[in-house]
Amino acid sequence: xxxxxxxxxxxxxxxxxxxxxxxxxxxxxxxxxxxxxxxxxxxxxxxxxxxxxxxxxxxxxxxxxxxxxxxxxxxxxxxxxxxxxxxxxxxxxxxxxxxxxxxxxxxxxxxxxxxxxxxxxxxxxxxxxxxxxxxxxxxxxxxxxxxxxxxxxxxxxxxxxxxxxxxxxxxxxxxxxxxxxxx
Amino acid sequence: xxxxxxxxxxxxxxxxxxxxxxxxxxxxxxxxxxxxxxxxxxxxxxxxxxxxxxxxxxxxxxxxxxxxxxxxxxxxxxxxxxxxxxxxxxxxxxxxxxxxxxxxxxxxxxxxxxxxxxxxxxxxxxxxxxxxxxxxxxxxxxxxxxxxxxxxx
Numbered sequence: 001x002x003x004x005x006x007x008x009x010x011x012x013x014x015x016x017x018x019x020x021x022x023x024x025x026x027x028x029x030x031x032x033x034x035x036x037x038x039x040x041x042x043x044x045x046x047x048x049x050x051x052x053x054x055x056x057x058x059x060x061x062x063x064x065x066x067x068x069x070x071x072x073x074x075x076x077x078x079x080x081x082x083x084x085x086x087x088x089x090x091x092x093x094x095x096x097x098x099x100x101x102x103x104x105x106x107x108x109x110x111x112x113x114x115x116x117x118x119x120x121x122x123x124x125x126x127x128x129x130x131x132x133x134x135x136x137x138x139x140x141x142x143x144x145x146x147x148x149x150x151x152x153x154x155x156x157x158x159x160x161x162x163x164x165x166x167x168x169x170x171x172x173x174x175x176x177x178x179x180x181x182x183x
Numbered sequence: 184x185x186x187x188x189x190x191x192x193x194x195x196x197x198x199x200x201x202x203x204x205x206x207x208x209x210x211x212x213x214x215x216x217x218x219x220x221x222x223x224x225x226x227x228x229x230x231x232x233x234x235x236x237x238x239x240x241x242x243x244x245x246x247x248x249x250x251x252x253x254x255x256x257x258x259x260x261x262x263x264x265x266x267x268x269x270x271x272x273x274x275x276x277x278x279x280x281x282x283x284x285x286x287x288x289x290x291x292x293x294x295x296x297x298x299x300x301x302x303x304x305x306x307x308x309x310x311x312x313x314x315x316x317x318x319x320x321x322x323x324x325x326x327x328x329x330x331x332x333x334x335x336x
Contacts, residue, residue: 020232027228040235044258047227054234055197079221083229091210117302170262183237 001134002160003097007068007132008032010095014066016169017149018056018182021068022049024104026097030068037177041167047076052095057092060182064091071098071112078120085124089173090148095128099157107159121152132172184310185210188241191318195233198226198243203272203333208243223248223314224255231265239321241268246275246291247284256298256326266321269300269328276332295328304326 003025009017011034020025020040024047027041040056042139046174053067074080074096084092096117121128127147129140137155144151165175185196185207196211197218211217220226223244230240244252249271260267273279274286287294295302301320305313313329322329 042259044262045224045228045255048224048231048255048259049227051228052232052235054235054238055195055229057232059195059231059233059236077201077222077225078226080225082229083220083225173261176267179235179237182235 001132001137001155002151002158003029003099003158004033004164005134006097006137006155006157009039009137010141011093012166016181017064017066018060018178019066019068020049020056021072022046023072024070024073025160026068026070026073029160031167031169032164038179042048043167043171043172047073049073050077050080050084053092053094054080054087054089056182057089058087061091063182064093064176066165067094067095069094070100071100071110074117075110075112076093081121081124081126084150085121088090088125089150092149092151093144094150094152094155096152097157098154099159101159103159108134115126117152117154121154126150126152128152128154129158133155184314185214188318189214189216189309191314191320192239193241194238194241195230196236196243197230197233197240198270198280199223199245200247200273201243201245201272203274203331204270205274206241207270223252227255227260227267227296229250230267231259231263234265234267239266239318241270243270245272246287250287250289251295253294253298256300260326261299264324265326266324267326268317268321269326271328271330273304273330273332277334277336279336291330295330300326300328302330303331304332
């Protein structure tokens with residue numbers, strides 16, 4: 001399964017709930033696959049998707065907030081896991097597309113080749129699910145509908161053979177449509 | 184100052200503690216209104232999420248944390264023009280401050296100018312005016328910074 005396959009399955013379940021999507025290929029693939037006003041695409045500030053998602057989740061307790069993160073991204077902000085875990089943010093679903101590499105900078109390896117994020121997230125009091133297959137992902141997506149967060153879904157993905165285009169919206173436009181959607 | 188910010192309409196106070204801001208933080212903690220994050224960049228991220236939800240937010244930190252946050256300010260707060268108040272403790276303001284604070288304390292005013300973050304220095308006399316000014320900035324949609332000097336060691 002590649003990132004786009006996974007994103008297609010997830011966005012079907014997400015519906016109109018907000019998604020905060022990390023910089024790099026997460027945002028590009030989401031933009032190409034399922035652009036919505038409820039998507040906040042990050043361009044810079046690598047590592048902070050889960051923090052922005054937490055802020056949105058705290059202020060919108062009736063919505064389920066999804067974070068689309070990468071392995072390189074979350075490894076830059078592991079402190080965020082301890083904050084989210086300590087707060088036990090019920091309405092946060094943190095999805096990690098783990099290709100074990102910094103794909104957008106040339107495919108350099110990340111530590112998830114040797115370190116299991118699942119153990120780290122569980123020790124910060126997340127409910128963690130992990131899969132490699134479409135079938136497995138589908139089952140997890142059904143299951144988590146009735147579980148309260150913080151939830152982490154780690155999806156081991158293959159590297160993509162085709163790169164998606166950059167997000168063509170300008171940042172102010174991304175901000176405004178997200179803000180207007182959310183309230 | 185904490186109560187005054189609240190009365191103006193600031194709802195969220197997120198950051199990393201600094202001894203310069205001790206009294207401010209104590210008051211906020213007493214009211215259970217302070218969210219402490221692990222790093223300044225993380226704090227800014229959380230506050231951005233709150234501001235995107237149309238809820239006024241303030242991020243507090245020491246100036247060492249301001250140095251940590253430059254890329255987050257330029258590539259998130261300023262790129263998307265997110266209205267946020269930064270409240271920064273100015274260590275290294277006095278020459279005799281601890282060695283780790285001296286360099287950043289010295290370059291802090293030019294650093295703020297260089298990144299283009301509007302700022303004011305808070306004193307005993309002008310603090311209310313500063314709070315009002317900062318609230319006006321974010322109400323008009325712009326981020327800004329208030330600096331509190333560490334005037335005793």
